[in-house]
Amino acid sequence: MATIKLDQLNVYYKKGNENIQVLHNFNLSIPQGLIYAIVGPSGCGKSTLLYTLAGIITNYTGTLTINEEKPNPKKQSIGLVPQHYGLLPWKKISSNIHFPQVIRKKQIDSIRESKILEQLQITHTLQKYPNELSGGEQQRVALARAFIQNPDLLLLDEPFSALDALTAEKSRSLFVELWNEHPVTTVLITHNIREAIELAHKIVLVSPTPGTVKHILNYPSEKEVRNKIKEIW
């Protein structure tokens, strides 16, 4: 598991000749084994933050460390679950789930794998292709893929937002069960305040673009979060 430190992090992207700032002096420290929810308005750089943590975006200034090292997908094990799950349509579910181990050339822990698959209720999907699965099942496959690799850091980009309310509810409770058994440092991007309160130990409120940390709330009530949001958005 990982401890994450972000100090004066500034992230830019290029649009033509312009350098557009997405994150501004972003400071955050996430101790290991906790879930931090990042809440902010659309376009405030939440996903950019996630992809910077994943080592995908490297155009930044300031300090960003995972266990005192720069994000490096080749060294650190990062479980990323994007909004639409990022499954490979041409691979069967079993191959999708094993994809991280194949890429990292690591052994598959079959006991851990079968436990997680059972817990997420997707054992029956292994021989199918992603387009044969419901949205909820695809989402759970993406979670399984992330958890089976025993990641140092779990990054969730609005993982329940594409699901209907009932399926999202079920997926969330399965996620909580799974996380309690395999607690891993987690960054959850969401715009759903209730979801953030339900799942996270701390909620980080981010300002509109360029995003910067405005408040870090510890197990807040919904009212408290809404009041703070009114102040900053």
Place this chain on the structure above:
Amino acid sequence: MVIKTIQSNLLKILLGFLIINIIWFTASYFSNTNLIVNPIELYKSLPKIWSQSMNTHLLASLKRILLGVGIAIGIGLLITFLFIQSNKTKLIIDSIVYISYPIPKLALLPIVMLLAGIGETTKIIMIVLIIVFQIIISLRDGVNKIPKESLLVATSLGINEKQKLRHIILPAITPDLLSTLRVAIGTAISVLFVTETYGTNKGMGYFIVDSWMRINYMHMYAGIVILSLLGFLLFIIIDLLEISTCQWLKSS
């Protein structure tokens, strides 16, 4: 799923073969000239014509098609690989393809003949020239269709270029490559027919035109049937490749 697809394709083949032959037979039956030969007579004499010399003509044509298509696929894959390297290479390749695609490649035949002579090289260059652009465009579209989030997940796992090619790029572009090949092979055979009418005494194009000149319509029709069967055989090979590599597209 695979067996079902094969069964349905076989049924299509049989039905198509039957309909075409009925039309052909009807046309020959009501024709007062010998310009349309009777298909039943033709099928009867086909083994004899085949054993005379047609197999060597077919092999010569097949070799040209396979070389032309193979080189075009190789160039297409290489250019696709360059295409994904950076936005600059993307722009350069896009610009070249955009401007050269509409050029009627068959019109370049005299230039190719001047530069490469009238032998084998010209015939293969013409096949490559005509189909390579279709292949590049379809591969480029295949690359553009790769789900962005799948690439993000792969990048977050530290995927290297070789793994990316094997696990992402090649499987993603295979369906587009195969459906383009289906069209490209038909085009390649047509181009081959034209190019085999000069500077050679081997090939199905030569065989058909030579029979025509000698007013040997039975041989001419036999040549057309065999050339069509060659195209059809290549079509079936592509179908089988599609069934074995693109099952994920059929499932839903």
